[in-house]
Amino acid sequence: KQSSIGQLPPGPTPYPLLGNILQIDVKEPYKYYLKLSKKYGSVFTIWLANSPVVIISGYQALKDTMIGLGEEFSGRATYPLLMKITLGYGREQGEMRRFTLMTLKYFGMVRRSIEERVREEAEKLVEMFKKCKGSAFSPADMLSNTMANVICSIVFGQRFEFEDPQFKFLLQTVNSVFTVLNSPIGQVFLFPGKHHLLFRDVDKAREYCKRQAKARINNVDPSCPQDLIDAFVLKIQEKYNPDTEYHFDNLISLVWNLFSAGTETTSSTVRHALLLMMKHPDVQERVQKEIDEVVGQDRWSSVEDRQNLPYTDAVIHEIQRNMDLAPIAVPHKMMCDTEYNGYVIPKGVMVFPLLSSMLIDPKMWKNPDCFDPENFLDADGRFQKNDAFVVFGMGKRACLGEALARIELFIFFTYLLQHFTFKATVPLEELDTAPTKCSFGRMPRTYDCYAIPRK
Numbered sequence: 001k002q003s004s005i006g007q008l009p010p011g012p013t014p015y016p017l018l019g020n021i022l023q024i025d026v027k028e029p030y031k032y033y034l035k036l037s038k039k040y041g042s043v044f045t046i047w048l049a050n051s052p053v054v055i056i057s058g059y060q061a062l063k064d065t066m067i068g069l070g071e072e073f074s075g076r077a078t079y080p081l082l083m084k085i086t087l088g089y090g091r092e093q094g095e096m097r098r099f100t101l102m103t104l105k106y107f108g109m110v111r112r113s114i115e116e117r118v119r120e121e122a123e124k125l126v127e128m129f130k131k132c133k134g135s136a137f138s139p140a141d142m143l144s145n146t147m148a149n150v151i152c153s154i155v156f157g158q159r160f161e162f163e164d165p166q167f168k169f170l171l172q173t174v175n176s177v178f179t180v181l182n183s184p185i186g187q188v189f190l191f192p193g194k195h196h197l198l199f200r201d202v203d204k205a206r207e208y209c210k211r212q213a214k215a216r217i218n219n220v221d222p223s224c225p226q227d228l229i230d231a232f233v234l235k236i237q238e239k240y241n242p243d244t245e246y247h248f249d250n251l252i253s254l255v256w257n258l259f260s261a262g263t264e265t266t267s268s269t270v271r272h273a274l275l276l277m278m279k280h281p282d283v284q285e286r287v288q289k290e291i292d293e294v295v296g297q298d299r300w301s302s303v304e305d306r307q308n309l310p311y312t313d314a315v316i317h318e319i320q321r322n323m324d325l326a327p328i329a330v331p332h333k334m335m336c337d338t339e340y341n342g343y344v345i346p347k348g349v350m351v352f353p354l355l356s357s358m359l360i361d362p363k364m365w366k367n368p369d370c371f372d373p374e375n376f377l378d379a380d381g382r383f384q385k386n387d388a389f390v391v392f393g394m395g396k397r398a399c400l401g402e403a404l405a406r407i408e409l410f411i412f413f414t415y416l417l418q419h420f421t422f423k424a425t426v427p428l429e430e431l432d433t434a435p436t437k438c439s440f441g442r443m444p445r446t447y448d449c450y451a452i453p454r455k
């Protein structure tokens, strides 16, 4: 089969029907891929059942393919599970991506600023943590709820009360999506599994998005769209033509995708951030000291403070590097037969950009294997960028919520550390910071903590 579909890069010998599935540690497949890259080099092939997947690893190869051959490598995987629960909007794609980026910018700049929306939610979170009055609690749901509301304010034009049953259902569904993707079956998404139950919930969640969108059809003020759904409905009306990307199905997918891609990612990163702060009290103290000196206790921090908070900035970057949220990004698909490195990767073949390979490359980092903010600091303690920081992916498919996510992480993290010191409920040596499920993305543990008010 290999010879009949082009000169695929080499890789471990697959078994008939199963491919390499039995060799893969389905709990942490990306570790297996990292091992394979040592044997086969920066481009190799594995087989998930009958389907070849080309894996790209290391700085140069990722740059050559994701940027140099960006168009060729930019397709979206069209496997049913992925289509339905992740980025289903994009078989045609380019225009949808442009629309989303422009609209996020529009609502952030022309309408109410993104930062203002983020700050409102972060303030609410601080209030909620205060209500815990220093006793132990789990921050996970509060983080998801507040961070989801940032997206809701842009997409639906409203925030939801946490008790709202529809909001709870949407969040639960997002959570199940990530749980399934991270369970062993999630990695091998070509197989049927319990995801038919998930499909049912995802369909219900998409139904909700549909109702929201339908309600707008005759109610949008063309001179003043209030949210992303309004902006899209205007496009449908302006350009109605079933051949364009502006049709109802794409609107539903886009709304759902933004909600799902924008909620669990940022909230689990802040969850991981607090866990690391508990594990490294010296780092937490140094961040607080810097915030106290630059921002003080009498005003909230703003994104403009970032450049004067190099240590805090380095810590946030290091949290993301250490977390490695999306070790294989989101699967790509070849747009056409493409020659790379002497191999021919055929149109339609799935590609995993192994982002992890860059995040732990010893040539790129001072201390790749541990949590160490020094990875982002120069000898004078200034923040230092690093090209291998690719947590948001690279090239034409890079995360389109990156700008929003960076504001969210900065504001939530600095607000929380300005107001609280986080302490573990177990002795530090028992506090495990390794993510629990790592099949597709890496999800941090849930935990109880103390948030001790600082004032």
Ligand code: HEM
Pocket (backbone or CB within 6 Å): 076, 087, 097, 257, 258, 261, 262, 263, 265, 266, 269, 325, 326, 329, 330, 331, 332, 353, 391, 392, 393, 394, 396, 397, 398, 399, 400, 401, 402, 404, 405
């Ligand atoms: C810590 C936060 C986040 C991280 C680490 C992250 C990371 C990523 C990564 C690695 C990809 C895949 C890139 C690739 O395939 O090359 C991606 C795609 C995407 N992200 Fe994010 N993301 C985050 C937050 C967000 C937020 C807040 C939104 C919502 C606005 C969002 C929306 C998306 C979308 C829509 C895509 C698909 C882009 C496409 O296929 O064209 N992400 N993200």
